[in-house]
Amino acid sequence: MPVPMPVHAYAAPAAGEPLVPTVIERREVGANDVLIEVKYAGICHSDIHTVRGDWGPQSYPLVPGHEIVGLVAEVGSGVTGHQVGDRVGVGCMVNSCGQCTNCRNGDQQYCAEGMVGTYGAVDRDGTITQGGYSTHVVVDADYVLSVPEGVDLAAAAPLLCAGITTYSPLRRWGAGPGKRVAIVGLGGLGHMAVKIAHALGAEVTVLSQSLKKQEDGLRLGADHYFATSDPATFEQLAGSFDLVLNTVSASIDVDAYLGLLAVDGTMVNVGAPGEPLSLNVFSLIGARRSYAGSMIGGIPETQEMLDFCAEHHLGAEIELIGADKINDAYERVLASDVRYRFVIDTATLG
Incomplete structure (x- = not known):
């Protein structure tokens, strides 16, 4: 009989309720499994949306967290790529069909049968996945x-999450030397987009509601910084960019931002607003522009991103917190009061 492993965690007991300490069970380590002692878990805005039921009904209690790093504590008999003691990470997915065209191409996030999310998803064995706000994960x-x-x-x-979500479209749409890239928003996603686009060699402009984070933006690698609350910004920068990466999860005037693109330019959405966005098709037709979307990255590209960040000594700007501050952190994320990502020290979960 398999023996599940009890581990300490923080879970949402129901939609809209504060997260509380709990104990969950992790499955026994199978032949192709890795047991990870979680050291740190990032707090993503999508954690808050999910546990509060903003994106649909959930199975509670629910342990969020899909920005997981730690050390390998045990490996299954068939595992060859990881050893006990290795530094490892887990992102937004923990399974997929592995057989469809997208999976075979390394785009597991677009699995035709649906990827299995790191938390709140039905795994292949029928159980509900539980995330990284915990001491261990299999x-x-x-x-x-x-x-x-x-x-x-x-x-x-x-x-x-934030790293691969921005790295993937920056690479796919050719951010690099000679390319003019605008990053909309300087939050958890946007600050990583600035760092990565700068490291790729692009000319980087931040478009933020105000200039209050301008000093940060320039320090992180931006060449220019403009306030979108000033209508003159859209006149001054019309037709200026090869790529506009929208990282905000709020409603925006899509046509205004499309007007910032040069001929053949592309605007890519990685922020996920809760309501539909609309546009006038002439904003595209008038300059052969494209409007696209992108979601995280596959396993090969995520590894590529981690290697790239190591090569360029890039990491997120973080505020390290104990587990007892998780609920406070949620409120601060909603108030945009974090520069730029909360990370939980999971040693405080026990």
Whole structure:
């Protein structure tokens, strides 16, 4: 009989209720599994949306967290890519069908049967996945990533979501030398987008509601910084960019931002607003522009991102907190009062 492992965690008992300490059970380590002692877990805005039921009904109690880093504590008999003591990470997914065209191409996030999210999802064995706000997690080895030594472990946690969410479109749409890139928003996603776009060699402009974070933006690698609350910004920058990466999860005037693109430019949405966005198709037709979306990245690209960040000594700007501050952190995220990502020290969960 398999013997599940009890571990300490923080869970939402119901929609809208504060997270509380709890004990959950992790499955026994199978042949292709890795048991990870979680050291740090990032807090993503999507954690808050999910546990509060904003994106649909959930199965409670629910342990969130899909920005997970730690050390390998045990490996299954068939695992060859990871060893006890290795620095590893787990991002937004822990399984997929592995057989569809997208999975075979390394785009597991677009699995035709639906990827299995790190928490709040039905795993292949029928259980509900529980996330990284816990002391340990058991994950299929194919979804465990190596965290290189060049990145501080705590600062690496947000790379598993915010890092790959911005790296993937920046790479796909060719951010690099000679390219003019605008980053909309300087939050958890946006600050990583600035760092990565700068490291890729692009000319980087931040478009933020106000200039209050301008000093940060320039320090993180932006060449220019403009306030979108000033209508003159959209006149001054019309037709200026090859790529606009929208990281905000709020309603925006899509047509205004599309007007910032040069001929053949692309605007990519990675922020996920709760309501539909609309546009005038002439904003696209008039300059052969494109409007696109992107969601995290597959396992190979996520590993590529981690290696890139290690090479360029990039990590998230973080505020490290104890588990007793999780609920406070949620309120501060909603108030945009964090620069730029909360990370939980999971040693405080026990």
